[in-house]
Amino acid sequence: MNILLTGASRGIGAAAYALLRKTGHRVVGHSTLGSDSLIAGDLTSPAAPRDIWDTALDELDGHVDVLVNNAGIYEGVPDNADDDEWHAAWQRTMTVNLQAAADLSRLAVSHFLDRGGGGRIVNVASRAAFRGDSPQHWHYAASKGALVSMTKTIARGYAGEGILCFAVAPGFTVSEMTADYLQGRGGAKILADIPLGRVASTDEVAEVIRWLAIDAPPSATGTIIDVNGASYVR
DSSP: OEEEESSOSSHHHHHHHHHHHHTTOEEEEEESSOOSSEEEOOTTSTTHHHHHHHHHHHHTTTOOOEEEEOOOOOOOOOTTOOHHHHHHHHHHHHIIIIIHHHHHHHHHHHHHHHTTSOEEEEEEOOTHHHHOOOTTOHHHHHHHHHHHHHHHHHHHHHGGGTEEEEEEEEOSEESTTTHHHHHSHHHHHHHHTOTTSSOEEHHHHHHHHHIIIIISOGGGTTOEEEESTTSSOO
16 A cells, blocks of 8 residues: 555654554655655645645655545643634644645545545544543644544545545553653553553554554444543543
């Protein structure tokens, strides 16, 4: 499979990038600044999604089978922030977490249709889409809730053309970004909320992404898979 994966430089994205490559797929990964192995693109820019898509298409010889929208930000803003700070935080989070994913998904759907149908989109949402988040993260929860709704809309709208759309909704995930927090006082509170007794690993979430991108049966389109140790069940 030829795969475009956004947000591949760290955390879940890096784990998914490594796993998909290890299992024999051609993967173009993206990060904000890029690297020797990843293409660059600042998703706060309206032009970035098309630039990323076109670059990936060139690197994959004009043929993309799977889009994985993993890139996202988790930046708090106080509920008593001034109006300018509040609006700026909402705009930035919605642009990166939702608008960029929508733009890339639209380009993917068009590409899939132009070649006669068939293709997959996997969106990385969050437990916050269903149970909400902290008082500093209204915008984050809203962006991920909208991403889930978009996933279902794409699944319903294009299944007849063989275009499948899925999402994974991780809870708290252990990575290089969260290790220090988990080892401190905040970690005990997080673990007390997870019946499994531990947070998910990035490798576990990556395996779900791989399965949805490659192996999930077509009838599962529109599915959102929770990976949260039963900290939220629905």
